[in-house]
Amino acid sequence: MARLGKSVGFNSLVLGAFALITAALLASTYLGTKDRIAEAQREVAKRALLEIVPMDRHTNDLLLDTVSVPANYWHTLGVEGGEVNIARQGDEPVAVIIPAVAPDGYSGDIQLIIGINIDGSLAGVRVVSHHETPGLGDKVEIKKSDWLLGFNGKSLTDPTAELWKVKKDKGAFDQFTGATITPRAVVKQVYKTLKYYNEDRERLLKAARQQPTINHQASEDSEHG
């Protein structure tokens, strides 16, 4: 019995030592890469935002200048939390970029960011992530097809409400050959988001005007010339 106890004790000690060593290794790797990872994530998020509202249309730091999505609209937008990014010229908002999720894609959620100009017209729509079928539904990626650009300039009144559908459902938007469900889901969610903006516009812009403009840090400004 004593021998068994001794061997259990020894083995636990060995395993414990391993746990300590591996934990230390992990901790140091984590600390060493933490900043770079955060920067890489910021970089990717920023690139998507900049595609919708390019550098020459705003002067502030899109990524940091945000207003929270109000909880009563989470359901409409299909999100849980999230931030609306505000684009400004000087201190005046010129566009907002709203996160939204189309829940009824062919294989689950399609995560979108939807840029809307102050006047309610679409500045641009981008897919952040999706699981649609490669070769069919993945034409919602801007890399694969320019279908998303078809939203630019559209608004709640152009086309009219009954035409905010894909052509197969007698609407104004193209579907893809062999894939209707994906574009249908995206069109529906873009329309819902436009409606959200229309309803929440006053509050959103007021909130944006009340908080201080966050401009690019000096170093970043020089980087972009």
Added chain:
Amino acid sequence: MADIRYREIAHNGLWKNNPALVQLLGLCPLLAVTGSVVNALGLGLATMLVLTASNTAISMIRNHVSEAVKIPAFVMIIATFTTCTELLMQAFTYELYTILGIFIPLIVTNCIILGRAEAFASKNPVVTSALDGLMMGSGFGLVLLLIGIIREILGNGTLFANMHLLFGPMAENWTLHLFGEGYGFLIAVLPPGAFLVAGMLIALKNIIDKRIDDRRAAQQAPVITGAKRVRTTGAIS
């Protein structure tokens, strides 16, 4: 003598006992991420790195852990290296990391890695174990790469698309369009295409092995038949 042993380890990992084509281990990532060269190469390199590092570490500790706690200790080491690789990929190739997604953390469960730890690294000295990890990893990675090349060409008509995800801006225009823009062959892009290509490669390897065996047999044959003939003629006369 050592040279022969090293050559044998390399031959084992790259060809004779290739993890993907002969042992058929790690098929899940093999099928899931070989849609393009950049994905295949990314996962291949990550697996190779984890396998080499874990083999080395396990060989170093092989005399200090008892039989009872061997497996938990191995798993802990493998998990650590996988997580480190995951963090490094996030830091340096973030977009590729998001594309490969779950398959990076799943390297932990890749049977090749625990298999080599148990079958080789726990019984062999550090240098040979490291070499074994490197060679087994390369064998796996090369098959991934080959399937990636074939599927990308067949499926998208491109080669080396999006290589900048792995090699940075200098690889921005490495993409080759082989059949013009807009070409696409769906089945090669989807998982069944991966099964088909992997199956073809296994068949090809078996054919080559058979050829080699036949040739070897043919080289030895004349001696035997010659000897027989001597005896036969002897009997007749």
